[in-house]
Amino acid sequence: MSDQPGSNGSTGEVAAGALAPWSVGTLDPPPRWGLRSWVADLPKPVGILASNDSLAFEIMETCQLLGARVPEEVAVLGVNNYTEVCDLATPPLSSIEMNTERIGYEAARLLDRFMAHRSLPKSPVLVAPTRVIMRQSTDIVAVTDQRIAAAVRFIRHHAHEGIRVHDVLRAVPMARRTLETGFRQTFGRSPLAEIRRMRIERAKDLLERTDLPVEQVADRCGFKDVKRLYVAFRPLTGMTPARWRRLFRLGRTPPPPRRPGKKTGKRARATRAGRE
Structure with missing residues (x-):
């Protein structure tokens, strides 16, 4: 996926198996007046991850002006899942839903530690997003067949x-x-x-x-x-x-599923006993 446009990023292509090549890169947002030319110059098909839903909405409006089809030519993903913005977009905008409740909890916890003159973590406290809300702006399957x-x-x-x-x-x-x-x-x-x-x-x-x-x-x-x-x-x-x-x-990220493998310990002995 391509993030936002600018001068310090690079654009490449990725192809995996039957996946069609899609442009990738990490770029800075252009001035609003430069958005149209940036979108027009992007190699298509391309996926764009905007930093927020409002910018994603502007990108989709720009695509309409240029005649670039969303999501067939330009897939767009926003951040924050503001439904009033996402549902107004044409087509409806996919967005990453942030875990605002957990963010508020962590902020309050840090403030409490600060006011109690307790030590604060040296590295930033990272809170994972909740999920991606899939709508039509990313409803594309990158398969050649x-x-x-x-x-x-x-x-x-x-x-x-x-x-x-x-x-x-x-x-x-x-x-x-x-x-x-x-x-x-x-x-x-x-x-x-x-x-x-x-x-x-x-x-x-x-x-x-x-x-x-x-x-x-x-x-x-x-x-x-x-x-x-x-x-x-x-x-x-x-x-x-x-x-x-x-x-x-509880605000915890569920662990990935365990891959099936060789049984050990009591489970292995119980399985062998059952076979016998």
Whole structure:
């Protein structure tokens, strides 16, 4: 992704597997009058990460004036997730949601330490963003095979409806073997695994930003019952849905899932005993 324009950055290209080349770089914001020429001169397709939603909105308006399609030619991502700005943009703007509650807590904690004449940390206190709120300004799949790209888009938009692989093939006609091979070569997983992954992503979002019971979360993500949500959730996250919600509410970043490996200790002995 390209950050903002200026004189001290460089622009390169990246290509990985079937991913189309996208410009990358770290640049400084131009004067407002220079934004139009900067966007016009960018190699396309390009992704732009703006420092805030207002600047991202201006970039999208500039793209409209230039006739540059968002997100097909220019994908735009803002910061702060100000819904009044994001929803007014055309198309709606994707944005990084900051963990403002945690930022406020850490600021108050530092102020308390300062007023109590206690030592302060020597390095900055970093607070990770909450998540990326995906909207249409980044709804692009950088895949050269247009049928595979269409299949991914269909899965993104309909995974929570309980779709199966045959539904994908009905929406994007091709041989099942072609679909399976394309997904494994491009993403390293099967179409079914991608459907499950998108359901879990939606489940994580609902667990984080709503108080819905886990049973309702399962229903809204396309699972027939809550048990199936639990079975699918743990391998991809390393924990139960309830624990994921608790960690998020405490302001902690959930750890990455443990990779399956050789069993050791009591679990290994129990497995061997079961086989015997």
